[in-house]
Amino acid sequence: xxxxxxDWSLVLLYIxxxxxxxxxxxxxxxSISDFLVAGRQIRYHLGVATLVATELGLVTMMYxxxxxxxxxxxxxxxxxxxxxxxxxxxxxxxxxxxxxQLDIVTITEYFEVRFSRGVRVLGAIxxxxxxxxxxxxxxxxxxxxxxxFMNIPETxxxxxxxxxxxIVILYTMAGGMISIVLTDYVQFVVLAFAMVFTTIFVLAQxxxxxxxxxxxxxxxxxGLDPLHHEEYGWSFIGYWTVFAISGCVLxxxxxxxxxxxxxxxxxxxxFKSTSMMFLARAFFPIVWxxxxxxxxxxxSDAVAGMPMFLTAILPVGMLGLFGASMFAAxxxxxxxxxHAWSTIIVQDLINPLRGGILSDAQRLLWTxxxxxxxxxxxxxxxIWYQLKDTAFRYLLDVTTIYYAGGLAVLVGGLxxxxxxxxxxYAAFACGALLPLAAVVEDxxxxxxGSTLTGYFAQLFSPNIRGLLSFAFGFGGLIIxxxxxxxxxxxxx
Amino acid sequence: xxxxxxxxxxxxxxxxxxxxxxxxxxxxxxxxEVFRNHHAAVVAGQYETKRPPLNREPDAGDVxxxxxxNNAYWTDATIARLVLHPTIGKIAARLAGVKxxxxxxxxxxYKPPQSGKAGNIGWHQDRGYWLWLDNxxxxxxxxxxxxxxxxxxxxxxVPGSHRWGLLxxxxxxxxxxxxxxxxxxxxxxxxxxxxxxxxxxxCVSFHHCLTVHGSRANVSDRPRISIAIHLIPDGTRYKADAxxxxxxxxxxxxxxxGDTYAGPYFPVLFREDDPNANIWxxxxx
Numbered sequence: 001x002x003x004x005x006x007d008w009s010l011v012l013l014y015i016x017x018x019x020x021x022x023x024x025x026x027x028x029x030x031s032i033s034d035f036l037v038a039g040r041q042i043r044y045h046l047g048v049a050t051l052v053a054t055e056l057g058l059v060t061m062m063y064x065x066x067x068x069x070x071x072x073x074x075x076x077x078x079x080x081x082x083x084x085x086x087x088x089x090x091x092x093x094x095x096x097x098x099x100x101q102l103d104i105v106t107i108t109e110y111f112e113v114r115f116s117r118g119v120r121v122l123g124a125i126x127x128x129x130x131x132x133x134x135x136x137x138x139x140x141x142x143x144x145x146x147x148x149f150m151n152i153p154e155t156x157x158x159x160x161x162x163x164x165x166x167i168v169i170l171y172t173m174a175g176g177m178i179s180i181v182l183t184d185y186v187q188f189v190v191l192a193f194a195m196v197f198t199t200i201f202v203l204a205q206x207x208x209x210x211x212x213x214x215x216x217x218x219x220x221x222x223g224l225d226p227l228h229h230e231e232y233g234w235s236f237i238g239y240w241t242v243f244a245i246s247g248c249v250l251x252x253x254x255x256x257x258x259x260x261x262x263x264x265x266x267x268x269x270x271f272k273s274t275s276m277m278f279l280a281r282a283f284f285p286i287v288w289x290x291x292x293x294x295x296x297x298x299x300s301d302a303v304a305g306m307p308m309f310l311t312a313i314l315p316v317g318m319l320g321l322f323g324a325s326m327f328a329a330x331x332x333x334x335x336x337x338x339h340a341w342s343t344i345i346v347q348d349l350i351n352p353l354r355g356g357i358l359s360d361a362q363r364l365l366w367t368x369x370x371x372x373x374x375x376x377x378x379x380x381x382x383i384w385y386q387l388k389d390t391a392f393r394y395l396l397d398v399t400t401i402y403y404a405g406g407l408a409v410l411v412g413g414l415x416x417x418x419x420x421x422x423x424x425y426a427a428f429a430c431g432a433l434l435p436l437a438a439v440v441e442d443x444x445x446x447x448x449g450s451t452l453t454g455y456f457a458q459l460f461s462p463n464i465r466g467l468l469s470f471a472f473g474f475g476g477l478i479i480x481x482x483x484x485x486x487x488x489x490x491x492x
Numbered sequence: 493x494x495x496x497x498x499x500x501x502x503x504x505x506x507x508x509x510x511x512x513x514x515x516x517x518x519x520x521x522x523x524x525e526v527f528r529n530h531h532a533a534v535v536a537g538q539y540e541t542k543r544p545p546l547n548r549e550p551d552a553g554d555v556x557x558x559x560x561x562n563n564a565y566w567t568d569a570t571i572a573r574l575v576l577h578p579t580i581g582k583i584a585a586r587l588a589g590v591k592x593x594x595x596x597x598x599x600x601x602y603k604p605p606q607s608g609k610a611g612n613i614g615w616h617q618d619r620g621y622w623l624w625l626d627n628x629x630x631x632x633x634x635x636x637x638x639x640x641x642x643x644x645x646x647x648x649x650v651p652g653s654h655r656w657g658l659l660x661x662x663x664x665x666x667x668x669x670x671x672x673x674x675x676x677x678x679x680x681x682x683x684x685x686x687x688x689x690x691x692x693x694x695c696v697s698f699h700h701c702l703t704v705h706g707s708r709a710n711v712s713d714r715p716r717i718s719i720a721i722h723l724i725p726d727g728t729r730y731k732a733d734a735x736x737x738x739x740x741x742x743x744x745x746x747x748x749x750g751d752t753y754a755g756p757y758f759p760v761l762f763r764e765d766d767p768n769a770n771i772w773x774x775x776x777x
Contacts, residue, residue, distance in 0.1 A: 070771070148755065151746060153747075153751065154748065154750075154752065155748050155749075155750060155751065205542070207542075214569065217569055218569060218771065219771065292756065293771065294541070294569075295541070295566075296566075296756035296757070296759060297569065297573075297575075297576060298572075298576060298756055298759030298760070298770070299768070299769065299771025299772070299773075300756070300759045300760030300763075300770060301754060301755045301756050301760070304754075304755045304756060308755060308756055308757070309756070451765060
């Protein structure tokens, strides 16, 4: 273990500061709007900070580092496309301008306004499935980081997971969106410093110029070339482009910030500014991952590679700063995500199913109960589920369950008058078909103790499966809408 | 990079009965020349990656006696490519009858010409140094980077000795190997007959962790250039109650009882259920 008293002090100080901020902000929660969308008062720079910080979690660092470790600098294509998607949305206002004008809290609320309550509930169910399935990996990767970075014994794995979830749940339940936004800002600053300085240390380890020549030595030319890489290539670029656009407009932790922004203009600014930071958030951890692979000379155990590498090369003090910022990244993102999914559960599932009669106090209570429930599910999934591919691929698969139909329903709803409720149902059902089948089959196989890859997972390559899912989503919407008529076209 | 020189069922039976197996040539002359150049650089203390090995004996520059460098693959990408070679992993997995193989550690070896007794490596069982491993399926791939024969002090094994159990004869640096031979014969009541592992450059010998082995002096004018790659089955765990001198590998992980030897310090060479686990699988020589 290389962490010294100085490093530990930095980590502990940070945890205390974050928990303190969460508790203080609790006093400011006066209404359900404060808890869910911070009173819709988020302005320019805080908006950028909170969006970047939430999308810059420990899980992001870990899966980008894993991609770098396994596939070389070619993995940077993920960041480039993601940044382009954010910039395009920010420049054009595509979708986000229209949805910000509606006084809603979740995208699924729009599905009810435009289509029907049933479509909203179906959308909510799919996003909750996608969200909770992805959260299991958040916890798993967080624990891998802590265990290897702090050299926690393997036997304490479950205890570590439980402790992490407990801290995150307490923190989220205490202050809701206000505490998340507040600590996001602090995290954004600390993290930015830590990421830049860590990268300097990583490049210095190999020599700035040697770094890239080493990559081609170890990964061959495809380590620098995403177009001809087995993992990426054109099919990935196609899939990931549609996926990234969906992420901007459908992913509740992101859209929650759209709804929290003061105006559509603020939204556009946030998206455009964030796009550049999305390049950085991919580049830095990918460099760390590549550095780890070069350092260890191996492609195995990719998830553990980055934390073990940084523990070996970072100097005293820098280790503490890095550890603290990563812990903060984990807290902020996990809390932000748990908060986002619990909001959906209450707003789009419990409240509509109970006839929309829940009072603010009841909604607040149900949101907190949901936070606890999600935390427990996270813990169960984090301990029990074993990843068969990279964490990034898994997250892509589970999120496509919702995105594939969701994008079609949202775009169709906003821009195609002919879109109908039947079309929306068909879009969700068709879009979710392939990824849901692959994920459910895998869970069933694992419950039976099998480590085999399932039939649906092998039916198509992951990129083609993703592309087909989006095509099925849009196909479902078009065909479903053409064969039916909408009695009430628009209720707003 | 992948080859088809995998052991047949007959070869596996031979390994199970004798505790060793000699492979055909796995590396061509062009590859061997590159490996030898990098081997020489590491022996001279020139570390391409700027990362030192886990430890070395004696210090860089001293080649008057046997040079032994542990985890040399950290210091040089070409040596890493050799040590983590998927074919070596695949062969080891077949011989050991397991689904995956990880590196325990490597040992880059240089036996100087005309070494005298200082070039002797006493009879020993690798298992004697690895008592924390929770199974006895570990094995070693010993790669000849140049022609190796009795003249330059090739490795010798005692066929079938892996079935004798642990003898407590762990004397790697023992130079009086004749005296040791007598002691082992008395201990086991078995004749101590060694088999020299004469290997043309590019061939690899594999031996079980309980197989008694050692080597004699290099009486030729050629150095003996080789790398021993110590391997463990994927999933091997740390057994805390072993009574033995600690192994430097345990400083890498600081394991607790029952912890698996996993992670990047013990990289995967081959895993049946994950063909992409080893990055060198997809990299051309």
